[in-house]
Amino acid sequence: MRHLTRRSFLNTALSAAGLAGAAVLARPALAQGDYPTRPITIIVPQPPGGSVDGVARLFADKLKDELHTSVVVENRPGASGMIGAAYVARAKPDGYTLYINASIHSINPLLYKKTITFDAVKDFTAVSMLAQGALIFSVNPKVPAHTVQQFIELLKADPDKYSFATSGFGSAGHLAAAQFLHEAGIAKVPIVLYKGAGPALSDLVGGQVSAIMDPMLSSLPQVQSGKLRALAVTGSARSPLLPDVPTMREAGMKDFEFYSWYGLWTPAGLPEPVLKRLEAAAAHIMDTPAMQQRLNALGFESAYKNSADFTAYITSEMARYKQIIDSAHITAG
Incomplete structure (x- = not known):
């Protein structure tokens, strides 16, 4: 390639030349003063204006209302997202530095085995999957x-x-x-x-x-x-935003289905009460009709998974990505 x-x-x-009710009930019984007590920063390791930034800003806008605190989105792009990821990996796991990225977070370790400065799995807590498109x-x-x-x-x-x-x-x-x-x-x-x-x-x-x-x-x-x-x-069904455009399968590419998915992480070692608070907040945000409508208008769909399910999903996706990378002979550098 x-x-x-x-x-x-x-x-x-x-x-x-030439990115509800049941989730609200499931929230852990934390005192309001436990977490959060100060502003939260969401690190986005991609430039402003792209799909990761768009999903992150939609989520941040709802998270500030959910947690009753200021939420700031900070873009730290570069090196295929690894500059921002490395910053998060070194941050204190207290719930005040969050990280939203796309599936590239789980692809980079397969491509940059010799140069990556962090472990994309072990150095992070996978809080929840948010959306896909x-x-x-x-x-x-x-x-x-x-x-x-x-x-x-x-x-x-x-x-x-x-x-x-x-x-x-x-x-x-x-x-x-x-x-x-x-x-x-x-x-x-x-x-x-x-x-x-x-x-x-x-x-x-x-x-x-x-x-x-x-x-x-x-x-x-x-x-x-x-x-x-x-x-x-590249989805399993036609998009309502482009109803006349076929899927790859309809276009003759057998079994071709591909999504960009978006998740929420923190540095590894996040305390369980904070993890549960963030996990429940994400579940409620992604289940609201308003959030789903905004995502749909941008070509995304809500795809919430809790921490355990998101962790398992990452493992299965990394295995699939490795097969593609090996088959297409993709190498870094």
Whole structure:
């Protein structure tokens, strides 16, 4: 699998011309003064404006009302989210430093085995899964393909002419694109690495790259405005936001289903009463119709899992990601 930085890709191209009631009842009986007693910070290891930031800010807005304290979102992007994650891993496990990230948190340790400075499982407490969302598979409108199968034919006929953008190395969109190319039997099409969805989508709209698999929060406006053409969505069912766009399975990609999921963590060693307080707060927030409606409007769905279930889910997802990485020969560096 070929991977290029944006700069090296553009240089090459130029040289070649061209995120209820029962949960409330389940809340632990903590005195109001126990936790929290001061503001909470949610670390987001991605840039502002992307899908992780969007889910985190929706959640933070509700968490401040749930816990009756100030909740601040702090972006610490860089190194595929590992700068922010490393900061959280070193923080005091007192419930005042929280961490929201996407599935990339569980992908990075599979890619950066030699350079990662923390254990993505052991150095964190998995509090709850919050949401998930299918990706949109879209292309620049000048690409002469209106279906997934037509695009596959183009890639096979002239692989050097086309490319995929990804918002970050190891992101859900990166692995989805790699899985697609592997299952389609296409090895030569490059995946161009960007630092966030914004620059990736900008170059896709501008025609410097050909295609992307990206969360709806960032890609949907471009599709709705006609700046991008959606070929498929990667969920198990069509999105109500794009009812005319088929799923990857409907488009002929057997068993292809991929989601970007979003979770809440803290540093490892979180006291049990604080864990239960946060776990119950997340359950209540994600169960409210208002939160579900806001998520749905952005292409996400509430997907709450408690700490134990989220931990088990992470284990199963990491096994699936490892299979994709090994099959597509994805390596860091």
